[in-house]
Amino acid sequence: MPPATRSGGNAKPSSSKRTLEDDVDSSDDGSSTKPEAGQGTTLQSLLTRALGGVKELERExxxxxxxxxALESRLDRVVEQDDAPQQPRRRSKKAPATAAELRSQVTQLQKxxxxxxxxxxxxxxxxxQLSMKELKSEAEDLLDVADLEVGDSAHVMRKLLRRFSDLMLTNSLDGDEQCPICLEHLQPKLTRSLPCQHIFCNGCLGQLRPVPGGDERISCPQCREVCEREDADLVEYTALEQWDELVEVATQWVRIDVARREEDTSEEEGAVDFIDDGLEEESSTTASEPPAANPLESSPEPQREVEQDALPPTPSRLRRRRAVASPTPEAESTDNDNPVKVEPDMPLAAFAESPKQEQSSTPPLTPHTPTQQEQSTPSYSQSPSKxxxxxxxxxxxxxxxxxxx
Structure with a gap:
């Protein structure tokens, strides 16, 4: 066992526990010099400290x-507010409006x-305006459809007439015409014409103030005539350009009209033969009716007597009529029993020796001389269209x- 040193034996611990142990050891060995009153003071101080710490902890x-x-009560109040139904806030009562305020409100509402x-x-x-414009366009479309059903030329001519009418009603600019307000030279498509036919530039026309009591009604600066702002028409042509357009439309019209006249004339000339054939048929079948003054008298067919018209239409009579009407030397005369042909080289004596029955039944072949009325009446081909x-x-x-x- 190592020897105890002085430093080790005399070292004093820092804690109270070690102090008590040292005191006990010293009391047992009999080497302690402190009295019992000191030990009681140490324990009391320790207990006092412990009690003070406990009280402090209790306060905390x-x-x-x-x-x-406090937090729990606050949380309960918040939960109750969330669960409770929300009530609208009461509006603050305003003071009743006065009579002057009511009159001002009525005036504003009237305005x-x-x-x-x-x-x-x-x-x-x-x-x-839009509905009228739409109806006008629909009417023009219907007219175009009707013209197409009649013929292409009629459709084109009707369109040219409408174009000519629109050009005539359109206002135009004269030479070096100036705006009456700003005195600037007017240019096509940059000017507008009012219903009173006075022309102004677009800039000056847009700056005109509306008349009192009308939002879009303006007064002409020259004649003071009131009109709608939308009624101002755009001027697109000068006087020379307008005249050129009119001449162009008239030229197209004349060209189409001449073509139509040629077509009508060719159709009417082709119908001349039909009219002549009808005349022969009518003259051979109508016996009781007296000849009336009608356009058939001017036909190139020779006139027949009433007795000849009363006869039944036989092939021999029809052939003889053709022989009389034709200026050629060839002629044919046939009978029901003995047909006789007249050749170009046959002498007249041979023709005279024909049977008497044929001579009695057949009138002499003499050329027809037109009367004065027939000479004064023009033929069908020379008559006008009317x-x-x-x-x-x-x-x-x-x-x-x-x-x-």
């Missing part, structure tokens, strides 16, 4: 408990009603009468 615990209670009525009238006029149409109508009436008999 009580403060924490109070904080917890607003007036503005709304003006805008309504404006839109109503605009709708009317007379030709009348002749055709009279021929149709005569044929209807013939069918009735």
């Amino acid at each position: 615990n009580e403060a924490l408990r109070k904080k917890v209670n 607003q009603v007036g503005r709304l009525e003006k805008s309504k009238e404006k839109y109503r006029k605009r709708v009317h 007379d030709k149409r009348k002749m055709l109508e009279q021929l149709a009436e005569a044929r209807n009468k013939k069918r009735r008999f």
Whole structure:
């Protein structure tokens, strides 16, 4: 066992526990010099310290408990507010309006009603203009369809007429015409014409103030005539350009009209033979009717006597009529029993020796001399178109009468 040193034996511990142990050891060995009163003071101080710490902890615990209670109560209030139904906030009562304020409100409302009525009238006029424009376009389309059914030339001529009318009604610029307001030279497509035919540039026309009581109604600066701003038409041509357009439209019209006249003339000339054949048929079948003054008298067919017209239409008579009407030397005369042909080289004596029965039944072949009335009346081919149409109508009436008999 190592020897105990002085330093080790005399070292004093820092804690109270070691002090008590040392005191006990010293009391057992009998080497301690402190009395028992000192030991009691040390224990009392330790207990006092312990009690003070406990009380401090209790105070802290009580403060924490109070904080917890306050937080719990606050949390309960928040939960109750969330669960409770929300009530609308009460509006603050305003003071009743005075009579002056009410009158001002009524005046404002009346002004607003007036503005709304003006805008309504404006839109109503605009709708009317658009509807009329649409109806006009539909009518033009229907006319175009009808013209196409009649013929291409009629359709084109109708369009040219409408174009010519629009050009005549359009206002144009004269030479070096100036704006009456700004005195600038007017240019096509940059100027507008009012219904009173006064022309202004677009800039000056847009700066005109509306008349009192009308939003879009303006007054002409020259004649003071009131009109709608939308009624101002755009000027697209000068006087020279307008004249050139009119000449071009007229030229196209004349070209189409000449072509149509040529077609009508060719069709009417082709109908001459039809009219002549109808004359032969009518003269051979109508016996009781006296000859009336009609356009058929001017036909190139020779006139027949009433006795000859009363005879039945036989092939021999028809051939003889053709022989009389034709200026050629060849002629054929046939009978029901003995046909006799007249050749170009046959002498007239041989023709004279024909049977007497044939001579008695056949009139002499003499050329027909037209009367004075026939000479004064022009032929069908030389008559104008108006007379030709009348002749055709009279021929149709005569044929209807013939069918009735």
